[in-house]
Amino acid sequence: MNPQNTAPVLTTLAPAALFAPPVLLVGALVGIGLVWLFSGTRKTGNGAPDPDTAAPDPKAPKAPKAPAEASLEPSRATRTGSRITREDLAEALAYGERPVTRKECVAALEALGYRKSAAYNALAPQSRFRHLIETAPDGLFEWKG
Numbered sequence: 571m572n573p574q575n576t577a578p579v580l581t582t583l584a585p586a587a588l589f590a591p592p593v594l595l596v597g598a599l600v601g602i603g604l605v606w607l608f609s610g611t612r613k614t615g616n617g618a619p620d621p622d623t624a625a626p627d628p629k630a631p632k633a634p635k636a637p638a639e640a641s642l643e644p645s646r647a648t649r650t651g652s653r654i655t656r657e658d659l660a661e662a663l664a665y666g667e668r669p670v671t672r673k674e675c676v677a678a679l680e681a682l683g684y685r686k687s688a689a690y691n692a693l694a695p696q697s698r699f700r701h702l703i704e705t706a707p708d709g710l711f712e713w714k715g
């Protein structure tokens with residue numbers, strides 16, 4: 571577009587560009603107000619208990635609390651995204667007590683909380699642990715560190 575064609579377009583769009591922000595702001599405020607007005611989680615204003623809910627029985631035995639998800643699997647929550655350490659790899663390879671298949675080693679690292687891709691990368695021939703892992707011709711891995 572050359573300057574002769576640009577000027578009429580800008581003079582036509584300028585009033586619309588000045589009018590749009592206030593309209594969008596008012597529309598957003600009205601939308602938020604309607605969502606707040608029609609939300610079903612409001613409390614009654616007079617402080618009286620809701621007649622639909624029953625009052626808890628103070629003499630009833632309390633149910634035991636369920637354990638939190640994080641307490642069931644603390645290792646996954648703490649190790650996701652972290653790097654595999656030498657000790658973890660040695661543990662996955664049974665500290666060299668016996669040869670381990672790649673699949674068994676990956677499963678052991680996953681049990682420790684690492685992702686499958688990180689486990690396979692740690693066992694790769696070009697990994698930073700290559701001098702600590704001995705690979706047999708039959709595909710078994712053994713810890714030599």
